[in-house]
Amino acid sequence: MKLEDIRREYLAGGLRRDNLQDNPITQFKLWLDQAIEAHIPDPTAFTLATVSSEGKPSQRIVLLKHLDERGFVFFTNYASQKSQQIEVNRNVCLHFPWHGMERQVEVEGVAARIPLKESLAYFLSRPRDSQIAAWSSRQSHPISSRKMLLMQFESMKAKFAEGEVPLPDFWGGYRIVPSAFEFWQGGGSRLHDRFQYVKSAEQRWAIERVAP
Secondary structure, rough: OOHHHHHOOOOOOOOOOHHOOOOOOOHHHHHHHHHHHHOOOOOEEEEEEOOOOOEEEEEEEOOOOOEOEEEEEEEEEEOOOOHHHHOOOOOEEEEEEHHHHHHEEEEEEEEEEHHHHHHHHHHOOOOOHHHHHHHOOOOOOOOOHHHHHHHHHHOOOOOOOOOOOOOOOEEEEEEEEEEEEEEEEEEEHHEEEEEEEEOOOOOEEEEEOOOO
């Protein structure tokens, strides 16, 4: 089949201004809850876009681990590519693709490291093997083989065989403080519904419909 012949209609339902909450965080939580209830695979997974000091964009999928009025939180190795790019350009973009509900959400914002105590609290909640994995991987750096990665994992497992696994000083969370949202709901004949939330000068959220 030719790629240009692959298409389908989006008929799950429309989106109207009256359906939207005035606060985009509240609206996002509502859609996220609905995605979880609908058993969408990996509903907390989102694509995180960052930009290097040379202006080159890159993307990867990470998991949302906390959300409140302050913003979106994820965790990573601070030596990773995403972290290095955030350190030189804190402007990022998030994309949540809930294909099963014909929805997607885009969030623009600014990323900053969260306090150490918040990273520690989350790290201690992780399964032990996940804690050890954080010590075992030099994320985004070249590695000769998977065997070497597994050897390093076993080495760290032996090192921390007794007692709690400490929080690595190179690992922790980022909070993305949002400045703009877009909520997208698929529509028939490619007439999709798109609404953007943008903060005004008075720090209030203005909502407007944009053409698909």
